[in-house]
Amino acid sequence: MMQKQISLRQSLLLGSLGLAGFIGLWHVLAVSGLISPVFLPSPLDVYDRFTTLLDRRFAGATLPGHLAASFQRFAYGFLLAALIGIPLGLLMGWYQILDEIVSPLFDALRFVAPIAWVPFAALWFGTGIGGPIMIIFAGAFPPCVINAYRGAKFVDPRLIEAANMLGTPSHRVIREILLPSSVPSIISGLRVSAGLGWQSLVGAELIVASAGVGYMMVQGQANVSTTTVMAGMVAIGLVGLALDSALRLAERIIQRRRGLDH
Amino acid sequence: MGVIQFSKVDKVFGPRATGFRALEDINLEIRDKEFMAIVGPSGCGKTTCLRMVAGFEAATDGVVSVDGTPIKRPGPDRAVVFQQFALFPWKSVYDNIDLGLRNQNVGRADREARISAILNLMNLTQYAKHFPHQLSGGMQQRVAIARAYVLDPDVLLMDEPFGALDAQTRVVMQEELVRLARKNPRTVLFITHAVEEAVYLADRVAIMTRAPGRIKEVLDVASIRNAENWDSYEKIEDVMDLESFVHLRTHIWRSLREEKAAQHV
Numbered sequence: 001m002m003q004k005q006i007s008l009r010q011s012l013l014l015g016s017l018g019l020a021g022f023i024g025l026w027h028v029l030a031v032s033g034l035i036s037p038v039f040l041p042s043p044l045d046v047y048d049r050f051t052t053l054l055d056r057r058f059a060g061a062t063l064p065g066h067l068a069a070s071f072q073r074f075a076y077g078f079l080l081a082a083l084i085g086i087p088l089g090l091l092m093g094w095y096q097i098l099d100e101i102v103s104p105l106f107d108a109l110r111f112v113a114p115i116a117w118v119p120f121a122a123l124w125f126g127t128g129i130g131g132p133i134m135i136i137f138a139g140a141f142p143p144c145v146i147n148a149y150r151g152a153k154f155v156d157p158r159l160i161e162a163a164n165m166l167g168t169p170s171h172r173v174i175r176e177i178l179l180p181s182s183v184p185s186i187i188s189g190l191r192v193s194a195g196l197g198w199q200s201l202v203g204a205e206l207i208v209a210s211a212g213v214g215y216m217m218v219q220g221q222a223n224v225s226t227t228t229v230m231a232g233m234v235a236i237g238l239v240g241l242a243l244d245s246a247l248r249l250a251e252r253i254i255q256r257r258r259g260l261d262h
Numbered sequence: 263m264g265v266i267q268f269s270k271v272d273k274v275f276g277p278r279a280t281g282f283r284a285l286e287d288i289n290l291e292i293r294d295k296e297f298m299a300i301v302g303p304s305g306c307g308k309t310t311c312l313r314m315v316a317g318f319e320a321a322t323d324g325v326v327s328v329d330g331t332p333i334k335r336p337g338p339d340r341a342v343v344f345q346q347f348a349l350f351p352w353k354s355v356y357d358n359i360d361l362g363l364r365n366q367n368v369g370r371a372d373r374e375a376r377i378s379a380i381l382n383l384m385n386l387t388q389y390a391k392h393f394p395h396q397l398s399g400g401m402q403q404r405v406a407i408a409r410a411y412v413l414d415p416d417v418l419l420m421d422e423p424f425g426a427l428d429a430q431t432r433v434v435m436q437e438e439l440v441r442l443a444r445k446n447p448r449t450v451l452f453i454t455h456a457v458e459e460a461v462y463l464a465d466r467v468a469i470m471t472r473a474p475g476r477i478k479e480v481l482d483v484a485s486i487r488n489a490e491n492w493d494s495y496e497k498i499e500d501v502m503d504l505e506s507f508v509h510l511r512t513h514i515w516r517s518l519r520e521e522k523a524a525q526h527v
Binding site for chain 2: 156158159161162163164165166167168169172176177180181
């Protein structure tokens with residue numbers, strides 16, 4: 001059967017419907033009295049708390065202040081992962097020897113969840129900025145490597161042959177053939193990488209940081225302020241969504257500029 | 263110089279004993295500045311011959327050499343024009359042509375002069391800043407030919423270069439290639455399955471058998487072309503009407519048909 005095309009308006013409508021349904025159900029559950037408000041605050045309480053936190057300090061900073069601290073750590077970890085991961089992936093895609101050396105190690109390490117690095121991050125960096133950056137890096141690094149590697153491996157072999165017959169040296173093949181050809185794959189890798197990095201950040205801050213959304217949530221927990229914890233969750237979700245949308249937009253713009261979207 | 267030599271070349275894809283025997287005992291010499299076309303039924307290994315000269319494939323047995331030196335790897339002395347153009351989609355026409363010159367560390371001013379000369383020769387000057395996807399197939403193949411020619415290679419390898427073009431564009435490109443080859447002669451190895459194209463363009467035409475491909479026959483077209491003065495005709499269709507042309511074409515057709523018939527028995 002043919003799938004009917006869903007317009008942007010319908011898609012937005014359906015999305016809002018899902019969200020409204022979820023919040024409605026949550027609200028009913030919270031006000032029914034079946035569950036204590038400490039266990040499950042109502043959406044309105046969370047909304048109140050969220051707006052209050054926008055300009056009132058909690059655990060040393062307002063919510064935007066905490067978000068800014070978190071975002072800075074995230075940006076460092078994410079950029080570091082991209083700057084090391086993309087070249088490494090491309091090099092592994094070009095030099096088979098490097099691929100053979102690195103792949104087994106990489107494939108084993110990437111199954112270690114970023115949060116498993118927390119004890120070492122604390123041990124090596126104390127409560128400084130290095131710890132969270134390392135954990136975000138651990139989350140964001142693998143998709144950068146994997147997608148750059150895939151991009152380099154799936155370059156049209158005829159383009160490699162053309163480059164070879166033109167006498168192109170390896171460094172130039174990597175920069176001028178493999179890299180541009182891998183851009184779509186790298187960008188989708190960056191999207192996954194940003195998502196995983198942002199997720200890992202909160203885990204990292206739950207333990208080692210002294211400011212940031214994760215830290216705010218830990219303090220909320222200590223004060224039995226479940227609304228603060230939930231306001232933190234909402235903020236994390238919103239920033240994550242914004243981040244993903246921004247990268248998706250970048251992806252579209254790049255595709256269009258390359259003239260490959262038609 | 264640019265003498266291509268195949269001596270006792272076998273090519274097997276896969277294990278030597280059980281793999282696919284693509285080529286068997288190929289012996290062929292392509293002289294300096296000669297235009298050699300290879301025709302043969304599809305799957306006969308004609309493209310494999312070209313890929314061995316390019317350095318993309320190694321011979322299983324025997325030697326492929328240029329000017330007596332066995333071929334080990336691809337290089338700009340043997341420029342290739344691919345059937346599917348293989349232009350770099352993210353580089354402009356200018357930058358596509360420039361890459362090979364940059365690889366040879368040619369100075370900027372010299373590069374600019376050589377590129378603008380070849381753009382002019384190929385009627386591409388106004389498209390220098392365009393990207394490949396903005397051009398028609400015929401224009402893209404002009405760029406690919408310019409990219410190869412600008413390197414001033416000893417040997418030009420053309421792998422069914424007009425196979426992806428429509429009939430009209432194809433004719434124009436054939437006429438242009440003749441013009442280019444007369445003006446700036448190179449050793450050319452030209453792979454095609456179009457018989458007319460081979461006879462119109464080549465000095466000699468090698469006919470291959472079905473797989474495993476062998477050289478069945480090599481026809482001298484140049485002596486007939488010169489004797490019958492083909493070059494005095496401007497249009498390809500006028501040449502194609504000549505009795506001498508038709509005679510050669512029919513001869514090659516028959517030869518290929520034998521191979522086809524044998525293939526399907």
